[in-house]
Amino acid sequence: MSHETLTLDVSEHIATITITRPPVNAQNNRFREELVEVVDALGDRSDVRAIVITGEGKAFSAGADLSERPTQDPGHYTAHNRRVRASFDCLLECPKPIIAAVNGAAIGAGCVTALCCDIIVTSEKGFLQMTEVMVGLAGGVAHVRRHFGESDARMMIYTARRVYGPELLRMNVASACVAPEDLLETARGIATDIAKASPSAVRAAKKSFQVTEGVSIYEGYRFEQGQTKALSTSEDTAEAMAAFREKRAPVFKG
Missing domain, CATH: 3.90.226.10 (2-enoyl-CoA Hydratase; Chain A, domain 1)
Structure with a gap:
């Protein structure tokens, strides 16, 4: 277009x-x-x-x-x-x-x-x-x-x-x-x-910057921990762990 x-x-x-x-x-x-x-x-x-x-x-x-x-x-x-x-x-x-x-x-x-x-x-x-x-x-x-x-x-x-x-x-x-x-x-x-980098992790990081601006460190870090928990079951996280074990570069799909 x-x-x-x-x-x-x-x-x-x-x-x-x-x-x-x-x-x-x-x-x-x-x-x-x-x-x-x-x-x-x-x-x-x-x-x-x-x-x-x-x-x-x-x-x-x-x-x-x-x-x-x-x-x-x-x-x-x-x-x-x-x-x-x-x-x-x-x-x-x-x-x-x-x-x-x-x-x-x-x-x-x-x-x-x-x-x-x-x-x-x-x-x-x-x-x-x-x-x-x-x-x-x-x-x-x-x-x-x-x-x-x-x-x-x-x-x-x-x-x-x-x-x-x-x-x-x-x-x-x-x-x-x-x-x-x-x-x-x-x-x-x-x-x-x-x-x-992992597209899903980068999106989560940007969301953390958006949400935590202006809130207390207590509230902000709790939000980030929730992000980490959600990402822990993602395909990108599994790929990162596999790449680490196999000593290769990860191939992220996001």
Whole structure:
């Protein structure tokens, strides 16, 4: 299936989504609809174990398409906000790990898109920026706060300052910062490592991250123990034990 605002490639259990809205990959309603559709489908596909999302050209995504700002007509802003949330929630809720390969500007909604992914890798030229205060808007605090320390989160929101790849790595926001030409290879390398693991165990691990955020360590660990108990009777666990005994690499089916 072809899409207007993104491309999709699937090979060796890795899906690569590329945002394709030149010149800066701004997010319009069509993009939001297509992203939700594609990510939801990938979450259900047995041939996909990890997802990489990046941008075409020099930008990851420079934020919302301002030509489609909602009007003050009754219900219009509410519907707009629901669509925006859905485009972020599909990333957070996807059962497969998603890696953001930040190749350039990730501004506003583009920044939040990256922050909703499980893992962030960035090029040396990539940066995150929240510019809402400079255009009289608000938003992004909840997502920024999940990744940045409190002082850095407030600085980013209050000043709209760009935070580039090397600084993101220092702040532990990004897992890697590499030369632009090495970005996709690095992201796909991480995805390949994920794809080698038990798909059912990886899904359980992501579910644990989703469920245990914001709960006590007591409640969180009890949930994880329940996950482990459920996995203990799975085909993947049996294969892992057999591979260990036979001194070979496991072949997981998920």
